[in-house]
Amino acid sequence: MTVIAAVPTSGPGAGEQFEQLYRSSAADVYAYVASLLRDRSAAEDVTALAFERAFRRRALFDVRRGTPRSWLFAIARNAALDELRRRRRTVALLHEVADDSSELEELDPDLAERRLLVRDGLAALEARDREVILLKFVGRLSNAELARVLRCSESNAGTRLHRAIERLREVCGVTQ
Amino acid sequence: MSRNELNAAAREELAALDRILAREPVGERHLELAALVDSVRAGTPRMDPAFAERLDAQVAARGGGRRRAMLRFDRPAARRVALASGGLVAAAVAFTIVISSGALNGSKQAPHSARALGAPLTRTPAATPTANAHTLSPSVRTSGPVAATGAAGSSFAGLSPTLRGAARLVHRDSTLTLATSPASMQGVANQIVAATERSGGVVQSSNVAIRGSASRASFSLSVPSGRLGRLIATVSALASVRALHQNTNDITDGYNQEQARLADNAAKRAALLKQLAAAATVAQQTAIQRQLSRLEARIAAEHREIDRLLTQGHTATLQVTIVPAGSVKHAAAAGPFTTAFNRALKALEAILAIALVAFAIVLPFALSALALWWGATTVRQRARERAMRTA
Numbered sequence: 001m002t003v004i005a006a007v008p009t010s011g012p013g014a015g016e017q018f019e020q021l022y023r024s025s026a027a028d029v030y031a032y033v034a035s036l037l038r039d040r041s042a043a044e045d046v047t048a049l050a051f052e053r054a055f056r057r058r059a060l061f062d063v064r065r066g067t068p069r070s071w072l073f074a075i076a077r078n079a080a081l082d083e084l085r086r087r088r089r090t091v092a093l094l095h096e097v098a099d100d101s102s103e104l105e106e107l108d109p110d111l112a113e114r115r116l117l118v119r120d121g122l123a124a125l126e127a128r129d130r131e132v133i134l135l136k137f138v139g140r141l142s143n144a145e146l147a148r149v150l151r152c153s154e155s156n157a158g159t160r161l162h163r164a165i166e167r168l169r170e171v172c173g174v175t176q
Numbered sequence: 177m178s179r180n181e182l183n184a185a186a187r188e189e190l191a192a193l194d195r196i197l198a199r200e201p202v203g204e205r206h207l208e209l210a211a212l213v214d215s216v217r218a219g220t221p222r223m224d225p226a227f228a229e230r231l232d233a234q235v236a237a238r239g240g241g242r243r244r245a246m247l248r249f250d251r252p253a254a255r256r257v258a259l260a261s262g263g264l265v266a267a268a269v270a271f272t273i274v275i276s277s278g279a280l281n282g283s284k285q286a287p288h289s290a291r292a293l294g295a296p297l298t299r300t301p302a303a304t305p306t307a308n309a310h311t312l313s314p315s316v317r318t319s320g321p322v323a324a325t326g327a328a329g330s331s332f333a334g335l336s337p338t339l340r341g342a343a344r345l346v347h348r349d350s351t352l353t354l355a356t357s358p359a360s361m362q363g364v365a366n367q368i369v370a371a372t373e374r375s376g377g378v379v380q381s382s383n384v385a386i387r388g389s390a391s392r393a394s395f396s397l398s399v400p401s402g403r404l405g406r407l408i409a410t411v412s413a414l415a416s417v418r419a420l421h422q423n424t425n426d427i428t429d430g431y432n433q434e435q436a437r438l439a440d441n442a443a444k445r446a447a448l449l450k451q452l453a454a455a456a457t458v459a460q461q462t463a464i465q466r467q468l469s470r471l472e473a474r475i476a477a478e479h480r481e482i483d484r485l486l487t488q489g490h491t492a493t494l495q496v497t498i499v500p501a502g503s504v505k506h507a508a509a510a511g512p513f514t515t516a517f518n519r520a521l522k523a524l525e526a527i528l529a530i531a532l533v534a535f536a537i538v539l540p541f542a543l544s545a546l547a548l549w550w551g552a553t554t555v556r557q558r559a560r561e562r563a564m565r566t567a
Contacts, residue, residue: 022235026228031220044227051235081560118212119219127564137216140197143190151557155182162186165193168212 018058021068022051029076032134036080036127039087046083050076070145073135077149121172129164136161267534345489347425348401350408352494355501356415358391364414365393368496371410375403380493393498404492411496418499431485438478445471 029050034043053075061071122130135141135149147157182190192206196213223231356364365384372379377399384393399407408420448468455461 019235026231026235027223030223030227031217034221040221040224043221044224044231047223048231048234051231055235078560081563084563085559114211115215115218118215122216122219127566131564133216134220136193137197137213138220142194158182158187158190161193162182162190165189165209165212168216172212 018055021054021072025069025072026051028138028140029072031138032073033076033080035122035134035138036077036131037083042083042087043080046079047076050079053079066145066148069139070141070148073139073141073145074149077131077135117172118168121168124171125164125167128160129167132157132160132164133168263534263538266538267530269534269537271530271533343428344426345428345431345485346401347427347488348404348423348492349425350404350420350422350492350494352408352411352417352421352496353419354411354415354496354498355418356498358386358388358500360415361391361393361498361500362386364498365395367414368395368397368411371407371414372397372399375399375407375410377403377407389500391498391500393496395494395496397494397496398491399494401490401492404494407494411494415498416501427485427489431482431489434478434482434485438475438482441471441475441478445475 026047030043030047033046033050034040037043037046050072054072057075061068065071066074122133125133132146132150135146139149141149143158143161144154146161147154150157150160152160189206189209192202193209193213195202196206196210202210354364362384365382369379369382372395377397380396380398382393382395385391397407412420445468448464448471452461452464452468455464
C-alpha cells in the first residue's frame with residue numbers, strides 16, 4: 001500500500017496537510033451529507049464523524065485508489081448511508097433549509113427564481129440521481145473519482161451523471 | 177452501443193462540466209450548464225457557523241494536539257501488537273508441534289543426537305538384554321560364539337529353560353551409513369575397529385578401499401546387544417550420518433519351542449534308561465540302546481540350536497558403510513567457517529520447518545477471517561445502497 005504525501009500518517013507536516021484537506025473539503029462534505037440526509041443536525045454529526053474516521057484511517061489511504069478528496073467523500077458517503085439506515089430519515093430537506101431563502105431575497109429575481117427551481121428540482125430527484133449530481137457539482141470529483149465513490153466503472157459513472165443532469169433539467173423545465 | 181457508452185455530445189457536455197467545476201472558461205452553448213451548476217451549488221445547505229467553529233476546533237485538536245492524536249494512533253499500534261502476539265502464539269504452537277512430532281530429528285540432524293540414535297527404534301522394556309540376563313538359568317550350557325563375545329558370555333549364566341511373560345529374547349541388527357572425506361576415511365575405519373573392541377565386540381568382516389572419490393569402506397560388526405546403542409553413538413560421532421536403520425526380531429517363541437522339545441527328549445531318555453535297566457534280554461538292550469543313541473543325537477542338536485538362538489539374542493550386528501562425503505563434510509575435518517555454515521543451514525532448516533507449520537496453522541484462520549470480512553463488507557455495502565434507494 002502506498003501512502004500519499006497529501007495525507008501523511010506521521011511527521012511534522014501530517015497535521016497541517018490533513019487540515020488543508022479539511023479546509024478545502026469541509027463545506028462541500030457538509031453540503032453533500034446534508035443534501036443526502038435532509039437533516040442539518042444529523043449532517044453535522046455525520047460530517048464530524050467522517051473527518052474523525054478519515055483522520056483515524058489515513059494510514060489506510062492508497063494513492064492508487066483515488067485522490068484524498070474522493071477518499072474523503074467515500075467515507076462521508078458511507079457514514080451518511082449508515083445514518084440513513086439507522087434513522088431512516090425521509091423528512092424533506094427543503095423544510096429544514098428554508099432559512100437559506102432569505103439569501104434569495106437579496107438576489108436578482110430571475111436568478112432567485114432559477115435557484116429555487118433548481119433546488120426544488122434537486123429535491124424531487126431520486127436519491128441516486130441527486131447523489132451523483134451532488135458528488136459532481138458540490139464535491140467537484142472527476143468521473144474517475146466519482147466511479148470510485150459509487151463503486152462502479154468510470155463509464156458507468158459518466159452515464160449515470162449525464163442521465164441525472166438530464167433528469168434535473170427535465171424536472172426543472174430547463175431546456176438545453 | 178453499450179448502455180454505459182455516451183454519445184459525442186454527452187461526452188462533450190461532461191468535459192465542459194469538468195471545465196466549469198475547475199472554473200475554466202467554456203463555450204456559449206454550455207453557459208446553461210454553468211448556470212445549473214451554480215444554482216445547485218448555491219442551493220446546497222451551508223454549515224452553521226457554530227458548527228463550523230466546533231469542527232474547526234476538533235480538527236485543530238487532531239492536527240495540533242499531538243497528545244490526543246497519539247492516543248488515537250495507539251489503536252492501530254494496539255492492533256499490530258495483538259497481531260504480533262497472535263503470531264507469536266501460533267509460532268509457539270507450531271514449534272511445539274514440530275518438536276513433539278520429531279520433525280527436527282531427521283536423518284540430517286543425526287550427528288547432533290548420536291546418543292539418541294543409539295537407542296533402538298522399537299524398543300520394549302522386555303526386549304533389553306539386561307532384562308533377559310536376569311532370567312537366564314544356569315542349567316543351559318554356554319558355548320560357541322557366545323564365549324567369543326566376552327561380556328555377552330556372562331549374560332548366559334542366568335538363562336531359564338523357557339522365557340515367559342515379560343522376558344523376551346530379541347535379536348537386533350542395524351545398518352549405519354557414514355560420509356566422510358576420502359582423506360579421513362582410513363582414520364575413521366581405524367576408529368570404528370577400536371570402538372568395536374572397546375565395546376567387547378568383534379569385527380566379523382571389513383573392507384576398506386581408498387580410491388579418491390570412489391573410496392568406500394564397509395564393516396560387519398558383532399557386539400553384545402546391551403552395547404549396540406553405545407557403539408552406534410560412538411561410531412556416529414566419527415563422521416556425518418547419512419542413514420541409520422535399526423531392526424529388532426523377537427526370537428523368544430523359537431527358543432521356547434526348542435526348550436520344550438529338549439525337555440520332552442530328556443524325559444524320554446530318562447524313561448529309556450529305566451527300560452534299559454529293566455531289560456531281560458540282550459536283544460531288548462540293543463534295541464533300547466539304539467533308541468537312546470538317536471535320542472541323544474537329537475538332544476545334542478537341540479542344545480546347539482538353543483545356543484545359536486541365545487547367541488543371536490545377545491549379540492547384535494552392526495553393518496557400517498562409509499562413503500565419500502559430497503557437500504557434507506565431517507564436522508571434525510571441516511574448518512570453523514564450514515562448521516558454522518552447516519550449523520546455520522540446519523538452523524535455517526528448523527526455522528523454515530517452523531514457519532511452514534505456523535503458516536499451515538494460520539492460513540485457514542486467515543482465509544476464514546478474510547471470507548468473513550469480505551462477506552460482512554459486502555452485506556453492509558448492499559444495505560447502504562438499499563438505504564440510498566429508499567431514501
